[in-house]
């Protein structure tokens with residue numbers, strides 16, 4: 151099994167100073183088996199596409215776009231991206247009732263395999279889907295805002311294998327003990343208790359921001 155590459159394209163913070171920031175989240179997932187997959191699109195197309203250019207990501211190469219939930223800090227760049235990328239299939243949570251003319255749109259309710267080794271937890275609590283990605287180390291969870299709750303999301307992702315890591319927005323999550331034992335913790339975007347999490351789990355934690363690249 152080859153390595154999976156995850157690049158944070160859009161976040162409230164930046165690891166690479168030249169990259170733009172904004173309240174939102176977007177990450178590119180490259181498995182090497184299928185065309186790159188973009189999870190969420192940040193709050194605005196300008197920052198999203200400018201960051202992609204700086205990270206040398208070709209928006210036209212994206213084969214699949216997955217939107218976690220219908221909030222504008224995750225959907226804001228979608229329109230601009232679709233204007234450039236004319237082929238990507240789109241996976242929306244069922245609660246996001248949006249049709250995109252001329253585009254293959256899948257409305258996700260239950261868990262499903264989106265691409266080889268990349269699964270959706272399915273829409274949880276009627277609002278949001280997260281990704282469960284199969285890597286050599288186990289399952290890596292990628293979240294948007296974690297509105298359904300981190301406990302619920304990790305539980306749903308665990309159906310696809312042993313969860314070893316999580317990256318994304320954790321929102322107001324404060325049941326920190328749930329994270330104990332994970333070997334990768336990357337609190338991004340809306341995570342309210344970022345510094346508390348990183349202090350409690352300094353070894354597995356990584357600072358999130360646009361430009362962060364993980365090879366898992």
Ligand SMILES: [Zn+2]
Nearest residue numbers: 219221295297
């Ligand atoms: Zn949200």
Ligand SMILES: [Zn+2]
Nearest residue numbers: 223294295340
């Ligand atoms: Zn958000």
